[in-house]
Amino acid sequence: MAWLEQKRKRKHSFKEIMSLLLPYLSRKKLGLIFVSVISFLSAIVGLVTPQLIKYIIDIAIPSNNVKLVYLLGGAVLLTAIVTGLLVYATRFYSALYAQQIVMELRNDIYETLQMLHLDYYNEENTGQIMTRVTTDLNAIQSLVSFTLRLLMNGVIFFIGAYAAMISMNAKLGGILLGLFPGFLWLVYWFSKKVRPIFYQSRTKFGEVTSILQENVTGAHVVRGFAQEESEIEKFDKANAEYRDLIVKARIYRSFYFSFMLFLIGLGASIVLLVGGLAVMRGEMGRGEFIAFISYLAMLSGPTRQLTWLVGIIQRALASGDRIIELLSGKKEVQEDPNAIDPPVFKGKIEYENVSFGYDEVVVLKNINVVIPPGQKVLILGGTGSGKTSFVNLIPRFYDPVTGVVKIDDIDIKRYKLKKMRKQIGFVLQETFLFNATIKENIAFGNPEATEEEIIAAAKTAKIHDFISELPDGYQTRIGDRGITLSGGQKQRLSIARTLLTNPSILIFDDSTASVDAETEYHIQEALDILSRGRTTIIISQRISSVKYADRILVFDQGEIIQDGTHEELIKQEGIYKEIYETLAESYVIPSKLLAEGGD
Template identity: 35%
Template sequence: MSDEQKSGGPASGQVFDIAILKRLYDFVRPYQGRFYGLVGVILLGAALAPITPLLIRQTIDNDIAGANYGGLVMMLSVMVGVLVIQAGVQFANTYLSGWLGQHVIRDVRVQLYDKILSLRLKFFDNTPIGRLVTRTISDIETLADVFSEGMAAIAGDLLQLILIIGVMFYTDWRLALISLSMVPLMLLSTYVFKEKIKASFNEVRTAVANLNAFVQEHISGMNIVQIFSSEKIEAEKFRVINDVHRKANIRSIWYYSIYFPVADILAAAGTGLVVWYGARQILNEQISFGTVTAFVMFINLFFRPIRMLADRFNTLQMGIVSADRIIKLLDSDEYTVNNGTHAPANLRGDVSFRNVWFAYNDENYVLKDVSFEVKAGETVAFVGATGAGKSSIINLLSRFYDINKGTIQIDGVNVEEYDLKSLRRHIGVVLQDVFLFSETIERNITLGDPTISREQIIEAAKLVGVHEFIMRLPGGYDYNVQERGATLSVGQRQLISFVRAMVQNPRIIVLDEATSSVDTETEELIQEAISKLMRGRTAIVIAHRLSTIQKANQIMVVDRGEIKEQGTHEQLLQLEGFYANLYRMQYKEMA
């Protein structure tokens, strides 16, 4: 069951959720002048609706029946004026509602994306990316309909119904009762339609979120799909998910195809009853022809809002559901709280872990009572089996996750006291899996930071030894690497990630198996750059190849979340433990 289906509140049937409507009004508040203008235009349109039938009645009974040509011309002029005013009101309604909706969803989308940027990695571990895309695109688009077809429009329709009923009873109570005789059936069919279409719309929204999640995930992992020849299997999975989406949409189409003909039949039945009864009264000279004509028009004006109300209520319902999902994401506490204020211009680079316990799911600890210290300028390396907890240590240092117990300090200050942006700016991270954006090489190095000059980039690139390679590309540093750096090799992407870290001039360098995906020649190039980069800086290295860490000041062997061995390369070899066995295995493979 999806999170959409699990969530209560509006999704379970509450159309007028006051808390959510208040939050929606908060989005509208910067444009409240236009909002109240829209409300005024809608109410004016509702008030104008009964005027035309009354003018028609007056024209037929007085001017046409009395052969009053001058009065006829005057009434026609008045009707043209009313029509012009109604056209202007309709234009203002359409434009203001569209303008308001687009400005609101622009603001909400910016707020939501800013929120997503602040979310901790734990949130992304548990949330499909496609679902976040649905929140940011589809759900926010639905909000625009709330303003064009939602609360204000419903209020206008209800006011129009009240005014028309009042005018009908004032004009002729008998015809009014006959005209409204079909209303109970209309209301019943509208209620049934509203409930059915609401459930159908929820199914459609859930299906869309599942489609987005599936497509995003499988396009990102297309190389795995093709490597293992799983195209037919994945195509069948997609066909099933897409079929669920198709069926949900067809269900909503089915309800629409039934409801609107039924509504038209009931409106026609009401019109027929009015004409039948009115014709008899005309023949008996108990009612005027103009009055019957006016009531035929009243019926059309009366039943149209009722037909629209069901659709508008469902539009509002879907908008409330989407707003609920968006607000829950905006209010989510699954993010790193940046409540620290410590933002030093420079760091020494002392790092201390004291009795650190950490679990991704608050139950199964991946780090257990981990303690170590790294002095400024020293290099510490972590080795161990996959899943031992090595990468968790560097994730905690940058506060991508928060620890459960213990303390982590940099220069004697708890990392939670640091301003998050300042903390991460002092820590340069190079990962094994390099991510490059569909941007130029320069933008991928600077990540849009205007304080980093082209000269600094070139200097760092020369230090890494990648400058000549970049200059051979079309456009040099302005070369677009395409999505995820698809036009570059693994080694080239890794070298660019080193330049990205170096231009930040961090005091602490973190290397997460940064050379495990490159060939020997490229590794030698990177090792030379690493030695220059780490000079005078604190370095934390997660290594797969032990040859890259033999000169480290400390090497720590991590196993099942605990530090089992600790010392220099020579000291660990003398222990004849895990490290010594791993060292012999690697050099046996190389022999």
């Protein structure tokens, strides 16, 4: 996990985060230009209104020119209508393009999740990943939308209004300019304070989400161990910490906005005092004074909007850090640019001087073994002996640190990754089923399979009769993670799913570890049919698996310490004999099944 923690310590610059968005922004270049133009026009049109009011008060009314009053009044109405239409267009199209940009970014993040190394999923919890794809992306969407809408409009309006005020009364304009350093300091102070808080709050929200997700999916375990109160306390603690971070950010934000309003109010007070005296002395016309106040009032809107934008930018920077962490995560093993399409495998597997480890912890040491095509190999060993790491190298979930893994005498690194994996079938102890129909779950590895092929696979896996008894048959929907099915039923669905891909190599990882003896018998029966004519590797602690094995490999501390048939190894003093005798005493029924089916 060290690499992930190092990434979390680094904060990315605004330039780096904008470079993340630049490819998406460039693809919407014409749309962004269009939004910028209408935003610019809405600011320009809005700046006209105070000038029209000035002319009405200083020229039209004193001269009793009714026609000019109507004309200028109509112009004010027209500018209001045009401004309203332009503001509507700006809001609509900025939101539209922001959603399109974030949709593309979300798609790329999802694609990245499919390519990330399995270590990422081992080291990062689900809640953090979900928060990055939802809450963090919403912050980016707000950044794009508000920046498009407010930045161009606000900056043009600010510059235009201030220029108009300077032209009308340079003294008053200069006084207002003196408040600007206070505004800049406030923006800098707020930005520096809230970005780390926003980052921490996003991370903490991910933790809250993760606790919730774990307790929903693990509800049976929580209640089975009577840990409801403990889990409630854990959730309350994380939720309270998240609340405290949000409150802390709100405190800074409240001070920020309050001080900003104070600066605006201070400017307004100075204008009313100095400008009012100037009007009384005849140094400034009444219409000019009202126009000046109108510009100042109009400036308060963009000023508040720009202060909002600062908060939005800081939230987006914090979220951008987390999104970049994900996008720059350790990718899956790399495919050779000159990789070849694998032929239909015969199934020979060979390890040559293979060593492997995680974060410098060695788990496999100089493994040399050849598994001939069609052989059924049982792997035994204690926890942490290297069994699962051994089989994880075959589909290239990981690459060895040293040595070579071959299939059919060719280094597996030379094969195209996805096409190679399509010929390797996995049946795992923890079966994952999607929230979909039984038919869709079985056909997951082969979506083009016909209904006849799906039913044939289910029959082979000894699950067809059960499915047929369900009211909706193969169209029956399975709940989240298949919790409405028993462990044995889920395993047999997994076997049917694997069978439908017609793999050349099969790997069973403790696929009967969590079921009763009768269910184990039916699963073993299905596995026996599935493995016929295929190279098969079985990781199991059930001695009933022995009768299906042509060969047994015994692992201990990352090494193969015994290799042979059951008849050969049972005669030797060693770990295999100890494991076999221990399990034979513990599992009486499976031993009877073994005796009934032994050759």
